[in-house]
Amino acid sequence: MAQPTELKGRDLIAYRTARFFNDGDVVNLGIGMPTKCLDYLPEGIDVWVDTENGAIGLAGPPKAGEPVDKDVCDAAGNPSTLRVGACCFDSFTSFGYIRGGHVDISVLGAYEVDQEGNLANWMVPGKTAAGMGGAMDLVAGAKKVIVMTEHCDKQGNPKILKKCKLPLTAAGEVDIIVTELCVLERTEEGLVLKELAPGVTVEEVLSKTDAELIIPEEIGSMI
Amino acid sequence: MAQPTELKGRDLIAYRTARFFNDGDVVNLGIGMPTKCLDYLPEGIDVWVDTENGAIGLAGPPKAGEPVDKDVCDAAGNPSTLRVGACCFDSFTSFGYIRGGHVDISVLGAYEVDQEGNLANWMVPGKTAAGMGGAMDLVAGAKKVIVMTEHCDKQGNPKILKKCKLPLTAAGEVDIIVTELCVLERTEEGLVLKELAPGVTVEEVLSKTDAELIIPEEIGSMI
Amino acid sequence: MPKDKVVSLEVAMEKIHDGISILIPGFVNVGVPETLIKGIIAKGCKDLEIISNNTSVKGRGIGLLVHENRIKHITCSHIGSNTETVEKVVKGELSVTFVPQGTLCERVRAGGAGLGGILTPVGIGTPIAEGKPVIEVDGKQYLLEKPIRADVALIHAWKADRMGNVVYRRTARNFNQVFATAADWVIVEAEHIVEVGELDPDEIMTPGALVDAVVQAERSDD
Amino acid sequence: MPKDKVVSLEVAMEKIHDGISILIPGFVNVGVPETLIKGIIAKGCKDLEIISNNTSVKGRGIGLLVHENRIKHITCSHIGSNTETVEKVVKGELSVTFVPQGTLCERVRAGGAGLGGILTPVGIGTPIAEGKPVIEVDGKQYLLEKPIRADVALIHAWKADRMGNVVYRRTARNFNQVFATAADWVIVEAEHIVEVGELDPDEIMTPGALVDAVVQAERSDD
Numbered sequence: 001m002a003q004p005t006e007l008k009g010r011d012l013i014a015y016r017t018a019r020f021f022n023d024g025d026v027v028n029l030g031i032g033m034p035t036k037c038l039d040y041l042p043e044g045i046d047v048w049v050d051t052e053n054g055a056i057g058l059a060g061p062p063k064a065g066e067p068v069d070k071d072v073c074d075a076a077g078n079p080s081t082l083r084v085g086a087c088c089f090d091s092f093t094s095f096g097y098i099r100g101g102h103v104d105i106s107v108l109g110a111y112e113v114d115q116e117g118n119l120a121n122w123m124v125p126g127k128t129a130a131g132m133g134g135a136m137d138l139v140a141g142a143k144k145v146i147v148m149t150e151h152c153d154k155q156g157n158p159k160i161l162k163k164c165k166l167p168l169t170a171a172g173e174v175d176i177i178v179t180e181l182c183v184l185e186r187t188e189e190g191l192v193l194k195e196l197a198p199g200v201t202v203e204e205v206l207s208k209t210d211a212e213l214i215i216p217e218e219i220g221s222m223i
Numbered sequence: 224m225a226q227p228t229e230l231k232g233r234d235l236i237a238y239r240t241a242r243f244f245n246d247g248d249v250v251n252l253g254i255g256m257p258t259k260c261l262d263y264l265p266e267g268i269d270v271w272v273d274t275e276n277g278a279i280g281l282a283g284p285p286k287a288g289e290p291v292d293k294d295v296c297d298a299a300g301n302p303s304t305l306r307v308g309a310c311c312f313d314s315f316t317s318f319g320y321i322r323g324g325h326v327d328i329s330v331l332g333a334y335e336v337d338q339e340g341n342l343a344n345w346m347v348p349g350k351t352a353a354g355m356g357g358a359m360d361l362v363a364g365a366k367k368v369i370v371m372t373e374h375c376d377k378q379g380n381p382k383i384l385k386k387c388k389l390p391l392t393a394a395g396e397v398d399i400i401v402t403e404l405c406v407l408e409r410t411e412e413g414l415v416l417k418e419l420a421p422g423v424t425v426e427e428v429l430s431k432t433d434a435e436l437i438i439p440e441e442i443g444s445m446i
Numbered sequence: 447m448p449k450d451k452v453v454s455l456e457v458a459m460e461k462i463h464d465g466i467s468i469l470i471p472g473f474v475n476v477g478v479p480e481t482l483i484k485g486i487i488a489k490g491c492k493d494l495e496i497i498s499n500n501t502s503v504k505g506r507g508i509g510l511l512v513h514e515n516r517i518k519h520i521t522c523s524h525i526g527s528n529t530e531t532v533e534k535v536v537k538g539e540l541s542v543t544f545v546p547q548g549t550l551c552e553r554v555r556a557g558g559a560g561l562g563g564i565l566t567p568v569g570i571g572t573p574i575a576e577g578k579p580v581i582e583v584d585g586k587q588y589l590l591e592k593p594i595r596a597d598v599a600l601i602h603a604w605k606a607d608r609m610g611n612v613v614y615r616r617t618a619r620n621f622n623q624v625f626a627t628a629a630d631w632v633i634v635e636a637e638h639i640v641e642v643g644e645l646d647p648d649e650i651m652t653p654g655a656l657v658d659a660v661v662q663a664e665r666s667d668d
Numbered sequence: 669m670p671k672d673k674v675v676s677l678e679v680a681m682e683k684i685h686d687g688i689s690i691l692i693p694g695f696v697n698v699g700v701p702e703t704l705i706k707g708i709i710a711k712g713c714k715d716l717e718i719i720s721n722n723t724s725v726k727g728r729g730i731g732l733l734v735h736e737n738r739i740k741h742i743t744c745s746h747i748g749s750n751t752e753t754v755e756k757v758v759k760g761e762l763s764v765t766f767v768p769q770g771t772l773c774e775r776v777r778a779g780g781a782g783l784g785g786i787l788t789p790v791g792i793g794t795p796i797a798e799g800k801p802v803i804e805v806d807g808k809q810y811l812l813e814k815p816i817r818a819d820v821a822l823i824h825a826w827k828a829d830r831m832g833n834v835v836y837r838r839t840a841r842n843f844n845q846v847f848a849t850a851a852d853w854v855i856v857e858a859e860h861i862v863e864v865g866e867l868d869p870d871e872i873m874t875p876g877a878l879v880d881a882v883v884q885a886e887r888s889d890d
């Protein structure tokens with residue numbers, strides 16, 4: 001693994017997000033960037049990966065040469081494996097666990113996220129028609145919701161807004177936002193700038209953020 | 224087995240009730256008299272006994288000398304056995320099946336039953352405090368509800384009433400009433416006298432019944 | 447004697463007709479009753495109301511029904527894994543209602559368990575809430591989502607005995623267990639058909655009492 | 669490494685205090701966490717709010733808590749199997765709320781599954797409906813019954829591995845599986861404690877993730 005201080009972009013985001021995990025946590029990692037967190041687990045932190053389609057203890061895709069079990073897949077439908085101690089259950093039970101707060105942390109990506117903790121990550125009207133899958137249940141149900149996202153979209157527009165414009169996935173459920181620039185925490189008062197990436201200034205974050213941010217006297221470092 | 228024509232009282236009631244079962248039915252038999260139906264199953268009729276505490280395929284108490292399985296009991300909490308092909312499940316699932324109409328027939332006793340299909344069999348204020356157990360769910364949920372009861376109580380008072388006075392188990396759910404005197408069927412129009420026990424007259428039934436009965440031109444025989 | 451419910455695929459299709467509603471389990475390609483779906487294709491039934499989680503991938507499973515235009519309307523949580531479904535939905539050739547995945551499970555279970563619907567926090571404040579009753583319980587808002595039932599459920603089992611007791615395997619269980627509770631007619635395809643008594647009462651996940659017909663599934667490990 | 673959650677009975681009692689609410693499964697004497705109940709008796713805790721299906725029989729299981737007057741209030745479906753409970757209730761020495769058995773399961777599951785309550789036809793037109801909201805869905809009436817959760821759940825397992833994955837056996841599963849989902853702290857007593865990996869992922873009925881402590885149950889086959 002690279003030295004943390006050398007990490008950039010998505011790797012930095014995954015590295016920092018993984019540091020919100022506690023030993024023994026059940027974590028649900030959205031398709032794509034969130035699964036990268038497993039590459040950066042801190043030493044001594046063992047998490048149990050929940051998959052919405054019915055298992056706790058997913059262990060990732062089969063390694064080259066390892067036989068593929070046609071009955072084990074991840075939330076993207078790709079072949080996966082189970083670790084020792086894993087268990088399986090049906091979708092109804094799975095979402096009972098998810099909605100009931102038995103998933104400690106749900107990590108997801110975002111199209112938009114706002115200062116009220118609203119998240120939009122399932123639909124862009126006129127553009128996508130994929131459906132929300134399990135995202136609405138996960139965001140509403142998990143004990144803690146962490147959004148991992150690049151700070152701005154590909155055109156350089158802020159993704160962290162005063163108010164989401166896209167159809168919401170859930171209202172007021174986001175607890176933490178981790179980007180390549182900073183860590184934001186949602187409090188009763190609003191979004192607080194908790195940490196900065198190495199070399200990033202408060203001014204840079206503010207210039208790339210639409211949401212109002214609370215800037216405390218002391219700001220930590222993401223690394 | 225005695226000749227059907229020799230059957231009296233509870234045996235006659237059980238004999239006739241068992242003739243409402245279809246081959247393959249899932250039947251839930253209340254504690255006490257309803258379990259007697261199994262002694263009188265017609266030839267070629269195989270039923271699957273549901274027990275509210277989590278099994279389909281209960282096979283009755285262990286025979287003398289047969290080992291007792293401490294983990295298998297009936298709805299009274301007494302040791303029971305499972306037949307080949309039986310399956311077990313938890314109480315939540317069990318009552319999902321019951322309420323969802325997956326139990327074909329629920330057979331229960333009554334304190335009172337009335338012409339609107341109301342049943343009271345769980346509470347006598349000031350006298351009993353046992354609780355309803357699974358009775359309310361069974362009566363509300365089973366596809367067909369059959370009440371087995373002696374026609375009158377021990378004091379000779381009618382148990383089949385115009386209107387139940389005791390707290391109800393369920394409203395408007397009873398389909399059939401079988402007593403030692405007759406079979407009554409609930410229709411849109413009211414309670415119809417469908418069958419008489421051998422030697423019993425319409426007049427005797429009417430004199431021992433508080434409910435209004437519809438007396439059709441043709442009345443069958445319980446045997 | 448327990449009834450022997452094992453029948454041919456053709457016989458199992460007797461209750462499948464144009465315009466009926468069908469619950470079809472499966473998560474992408476896992477746990478999908480693909481043999482039974484091929485039976486529907488072969489029989490030629492169309493205008494189907496499908497309730498499923500997604501539509502497999504292009505050319506597989508439920509994707510076959512999409513490809514052959516057999517679906518009048520689909521209720522599901524996600525179609526993103528099948529490019530052809532997305533295309534048809536965007537073009538307006540296929541009508542879809544999206545339901546959050548957990549809500550889909552709960553609604554079907556409510557349908558199979560005699561409940562009047564469910565009260566869920568999921569979807570409050572989102573477009574999913576539009577037009578639905580909001581019920582407040584102890585100061586918190588919940589959507590009332592109605593039960594779902596269908597005419598037929600198609601089930602993919604790992605093992606089934608001849609009377610229809612079913613065991614699922616790993617994440618292939620997914621929607622199968624609940625979907626088997628909420629249809630008037632339940633058809634199971636099983637990778638392995640065994641004799642009654644070979645399954646332990648505790649390993650059975652769907653009781654034979656809920657199952658109407660059992661069919662040998664095509665054996666494929668791809 | 670999975671956490672080893674196996675502890676002594678004394679340590680397992682750490683979260684049991686006077687006045688807390690406890691979910692206790694079991695159907696009469698089957699599947700009752702009797703070892704843990706004896707632990708409560710030994711610790712001397714009282715004024716407990718119990719949620720259970722019944723109270724076992726006199727002198728056994730939950731009946732021990734009744735006998736020793738440790739219960740402030742009990743929510744259950746049936747007490748008829750325990751003459752001592754009936755006596756105390758009739759005399760006004762024990763406060764009880766009766767809930768239909770299926771409704772009890774659903775309410776606890778709703779508590780453990782983040783739902784706002786359930787909509788059930790059971791109890792409509794009976795004394796159980798008094799004071800409860802009635803919700804009409806598609807012309808039919810349903811009672812809104814609220815979720816139930818508790819501070820602690822006591823669970824009786826047939827087998828548990830060291831990280832708390834649990835297997836129940838036969839009708840001893842009863843309320844255990846759902847009760848394990850709806851408490852802030854879940855203690856399992858197991859007849860057999862096994863190593864992690866000895867249980868098949870498909871036979872596990874309660875995930876270790878829901879379990880906080882595992883205790884060796886007294887071995888008795890009476």
